[in-house]
Amino acid sequence: MVREPGVKEIGTDIGRITLNTDLYKLHKTGEGHSEFGMDKTAELLDGGFGLYSTTDVRKNIGPVKTQYYRISLTRQDSARFDIGLETYQPYRNCILFGIPGQVFSFYDVSEDFLAYYMLFGEQFISHSLLKAGQQEYFPFLTYAGLQCFELNTDTASEIEAIIFKINDEVSKRQFMCHDVICLYIQLILIHANRHYGAILRTGQATSNSLQHLYTSYLKLVSRQFLTVRRVADYADMLHVSPDYLNRAIKSCSDKTAHELINNMMLMEAKAYLLYADLSIAEIAYKLDFADPSHFNRFFRNLPRWSLESSRKYPIHGRIRSMSLSAAIMNFGCLINHTTAMTTEQNKVLVRWINKEFIEGGNLQTFNEIFAEDFVNYTAPPGSPQNRDGVVYFFNHLLKPAFPDLTVEIHEMIAEGDKVITRKSFHATHKGEFFGVQPTHKEVVMDVIDIIQLRDGKYIGHWGILDVHRLLAQLSAQ
Numbered sequence: 120m121v122r123e124p125g126v127k128e129i130g131t132d133i134g135r136i137t138l139n140t141d142l143y144k145l146h147k148t149g150e151g152h153s154e155f156g157m158d159k160t161a162e163l164l165d166g167g168f169g170l171y172s173t174t175d176v177r178k179n180i181g182p183v184k185t186q187y188y189r190i191s192l193t194r195q196d197s198a199r200f201d202i203g204l205e206t207y208q209p210y211r212n213c214i215l216f217g218i219p220g221q222v223f224s225f226y227d228v229s230e231d232f233l234a235y236y237m238l239f240g241e242q243f244i245s246h247s248l249l250k251a252g253q254q255e256y257f258p259f260l261t262y263a264g265l266q267c268f269e270l271n272t273d274t275a276s277e278i279e280a281i282i283f284k285i286n287d288e289v290s291k292r293q294f295m296c297h298d299v300i301c302l303y304i305q306l307i308l309i310h311a312n313r314h315y316g317a318i319l320r321t322g323q324a325t326s327n328s329l330q331h332l333y334t335s336y337l338k339l340v341s342r343q344f345l346t347v348r349r350v351a352d353y354a355d356m357l358h359v360s361p362d363y364l365n366r367a368i369k370s371c372s373d374k375t376a377h378e379l380i381n382n383m384m385l386m387e388a389k390a391y392l393l394y395a396d397l398s399i400a401e402i403a404y405k406l407d408f409a410d411p412s413h414f415n416r417f418f419r420n421l422p423r424w425s426l427e428s429s430r431k432y433p434i435h436g437r438i439r440s441m442s443l444s445a446a447i448m449n450f451g452c453l454i455n456h457t458t459a460m461t462t463e464q465n466k467v468l469v470r471w472i473n474k475e476f477i478e479g480g481n482l483q484t485f486n487e488i489f490a491e492d493f494v495n496y497t498a499p500p501g502s503p504q505n506r507d508g509v510v511y512f513f514n515h516l517l518k519p520a521f522p523d524l525t526v527e528i529h530e531m532i533a534e535g536d537k538v539i540t541r542k543s544f545h546a547t548h549k550g551e552f553f554g555v556q557p558t559h560k561e562v563v564m565d566v567i568d569i570i571q572l573r574d575g576k577y578i579g580h581w582g583i584l585d586v587h588r589l590l591a592q593l594s595a596q
Contacts, residue, residue: 151175167243181224189217191236196229203341207267212275215267333371344383462533490576521546
């Protein structure tokens with residue numbers, strides 16, 4: 120079957136990913152030699168359409184909240200896709216759709232996986248059958264529909280031929296190319312829609328009443344979890360009692376109805392942590408928590424299943440006893456369903472330290488993330504090279520002189536176990552600094568640092584902060 124029987128146990132932070140040239144780095148390695156579609160370029164056709172193959176696709180993507188449509192046709196082997204709380208594993212001849220606003224993940228990619236996929240924004244297709252009010256003609260483009268299903272061989276071959284015609288249009292860029300591609304997209308949707316009815320009749324979609332209720336609940340939660348958090352409210356929408364809904368959920372999975380709502384909250388939080396430069400307070404606000412401490416408590420009170428997935432992805436820690444900063448590292452290890460910290464996860468951690476410790480002076484976060492054997496290889500002469508030296512510099516030297524210090528990150532590059540950050544400190548001189556009395560001037564400190572990490576901990580640092588330029592700013596008339 121295309122649909123996986125289980126429901127993923129993970130999810131956390133969510134950034135809204137729009138269709139622009141920056142998106143290319145999210146889904147493509149840029150290391151392939153494919154000439155298909157736009158595999159080798161970040162350019163988008165008319166700013167709103169991209170056509171790709173999976174020859175150099177990244178092996179783990181998301182979770183992200185995508186703000187565009189997606190159509191993917193699998194031609195060889197398989198991979199896993201999470202759309203909201205539902206998991207799909209398309210194989211040859213399966214077509215998969217995505218719509219704006221959904222939480223999407225991609226992982227468990229087989230060695231010879233091949234699919235063709237296109238991404239396009241609502242504006243690009245605005246004059247087609249997808250114009251406002253027409254989506255209901257295509258159930259697979261709604262939350263209620265089945266968004267991944269198997270085509271018969273003839274239909275799959277016809278859609279593949281259309282995809283190659285779109286490829287010709289992309290490569291030649293002839294007159295009215297945009298309009299021709301929109302017509303081809305409509306033709307793909309019509310072919311898929313004709314087959315969709317047969318899918319429902321032959322039983323690829325759920326037929327058992329409990330399974331149908333379970334699937335409907337997953338789709339409702341995926342769409343409305345930010346505003347509806349009570350199981351009783353979902354039961355009202357589905358015209359059943361809360362007790363009956365819970366029994367239906369338990370019969371089809373090893374979760375309760377409430378646990379699935381928590382899963383979706385975790386997924387949303389994860390995307391924010393990965394792809395948005397937000398503080399915990401800001402993320403808590405986005406997720407409609409009245410206070411950041413409630414957000415923290417939400418994670419600490421989660422049972423272990425929420426992090427230890429049924430797919431047996433191991434994690435490092437214990438959720439009940441960990442603080443939110445430590446929880447982030449566990450979520451990071453789950454993002455790519457592996458125990459190894461990836462370069463993207465290391466960047467999340469470095470960004471977190473810049474916010475929580477350098478800006479906020481949070482010693483609890485510092486003690487959790489800086490390893491006992493940490494070494495600052497560029498500590499000022501005479502200063503300790505260990506953790507104590509870092510705390511002294513920031514909390515007893517820099518922050519008393521510049522109490523409103525904020526960090527602006529311009530660029531982060533990660534490779535292996537190191538993360539390089541080019542950033543600026545913005546602050547107002549309100550306290551004595553190296554003998555200079557408060558000037559109340561606004562200053563900018565340019566910084567480049569290299570962080571070495573091991574198992575989610577800082578173990579080494581090299582940095583450049585131009586103190587002489589800073590003193591020059593303070594002494595300038």
